[in-house]
Amino acid sequence: MVEIDLDEETDRWQWRCPAxxxxxxxxxxxxxxxxxxxTLDEKVEPEFAELRNVRTDETVPRDEVELVRGSDSYESLRGGKA
Structure with a gap:
């Protein structure tokens, strides 16, 4: 499981969409x-299932990503899964 702190820019910004x-x-x-x-390019999909870490070139599927805000999990803040 990979944890991404949505409030921490350096943590969040190392993860990118496929484009x-x-x-x-x-x-x-x-x-x-x-x-x-x-984008106007019809080949580009705005919805995707994996994030890419630009530091390690690792890709991680959505179900293996835990999103947090500071010390709280994103799930607890939203009352369910993100």
């Missing part, structure tokens, strides 16, 4: 990228 953008957001069972959604 390399930092503007991703968690959704219920996948991720969504704002920059990909704005």
């Amino acid at each position: 390399g953008h930092r503007s991703w957001e968690p959704t219920n069972f996948h991720f969504w990228c704002q920059q990909c959604a704005r």
Whole structure:
């Protein structure tokens, strides 16, 4: 399980969408990228299932990512899974 602190820019920004953008957001069972959604390229999908760590080049599926805000889990803040 990989933990990403959404309040820590350096922690969050090392993770990118498949196109390399930092503007991703968690959704219920996948991720969504704002920059990909704005592109005119029909081949680019704004919804995706894995984040890529630019430091290690590791990819991690959504179900292996735990999102936290400071010391609280994202799940506890939202009352369920993100």
